[in-house]
Amino acid sequence: MIDTVPRIYPTPPARLLEPLVIGDVLVPSRFFLAPLAGYTGLGYRLTIRGLGGLGLCTTDLVNARSLIENRARSFELAETCPEDQPMAIQIYGSVIREMTEAAKKAVDLGATIIDINMGCPVNKVVKTGGGSALMCQADAATSLVAAVVEAAGVPVTVKMRLGWDDQTLSSPALSRSFENVGVAAIILHGRTRAQGFKGEVQHDGIRATVEAVNSIPIIGNGDVRTIHDAERMLADTGCAAISIGRGALSNPFLFRQLAHWAEHGDPGPEPSFEERVDVMDQHFHALVDRRGDRLACLQFRKLVKWYNHAIRPGKENYHKLINLASVQVFEDAVAQIRANGPTSALPGHLEPRVPVPSGPIDKW
C-alpha cells in the first residue's frame, strides 16, 4: 500500500508543452536534471532517463585542466553514450586556453551542449578563480565565455547563482552579456554564493534575470521537489524550464510525474513497489557495468538510505545493502525484497536525503 492522500494540483502553464530549443538542440522536455557531483553519473542518468519525462542532463563538474591533461577521473566524469542524449558536459576553470581546449575535448567525447560552471561555491573551485568566483569579474567572465562559444561549435550554456552575495546580484547583467556573446541558455540557482544551500530560493532574483535577457531561455533551479514547487517556480519567475537536483535524487520518478502533469494536470499513478525496486536494480547494475563490482558496491552504499526510505526493505536487507560487498549479496537481497514486499507502508512523498556542505561558507 502506498501512504498517500488525494491532492489537488495547480494548472500547468501552457508553455510546458511547447518545444524548447537551446541553440540548435531540441530538448524533449522542460524538466532538466541538475548536476550533483558524486550522484548524477552516467549510471544514474541512464536509469532515470528510462523512467521518462526528462529533458536535458548535465554531468558533474569536470576540471578543464584535468580533461586536457587526459586524467582518468575527468574522463569518468565526462562519460556519456548515445542513450544519454541530449546532454551537457559541465566544465570549470578560469584560464581561457584550458577552457576552450576542454570544451573541444568534451564535444569529441559526445557532449551535445557545453555547460560552464559559475555557481560552485566550494573553496577548491573558487580559489582557482572558477565557479562562482567568476561572477565577480564580469569582463573576464564574458571573455572566457565568448572564447568557449567560439571554440565549442555546439551550444554553450552557463550555470550560475544570483551573485556572490545580496550586495552583488550580478546574474541579470552577466546573463545579458553572455547572451550578447552567443550563450544559448542560463541555468540559474536562485541563491547567492553567500547563501550556500541555506535560506529561501529567491524567485524574484530569477525573474530579474528572465527580464534582463532578450530571448535566451533561463532555466530556474533550486528546491523544486514537487509539482507545487515547480508551478511556483514557473509562475513566480517566468522561467522557460526547470532544473532539478536533490528533488530528483529523492524522487527519480519526479520527471515523469512533472511531464504527466504538464500534459494532464496531475502526476499520474504513484510509482509502485515493483517499479521502485526495478529502479534500484537498474541503478546498481548500471554502476557495475561502468565501475566494476567493487566500486559499484562502494558507490551504492551511499544511496541505500534513499532506497531504504522508498522501498522499506526491512532491517535485515537494509543491513546487507548498507554494507554491500558483492554483486551476489545484492542479487540475494533484491530477490528477498521482491518476495517479501514492503515491510511497512510505502511513502507517497519521497523525501530528499542528499547531504550538503554546512558550517561557514569560507571553510567549504
Ligand SMILES: Cc1cc2nc3c(=O)[nH]c(=O)nc-3n(C[C@H](O)[C@H](O)[C@H](O)COP(=O)(O)O)c2cc1C
Ligand atoms: C551534493 C551536491 C553536488 C553538486 N554538484 C554540482 C556540480 O557538479 N555542478 C553544479 O553546477 N552544481 C552542483 N550542485 C548544485 C546543484 O546543481 C543545484 O544547483 C542545487 O543543488 C540547487 O538545486 P536543487 O535544490 O534542485 O538541488 C551540487 C549540489 C549538491 C547538493
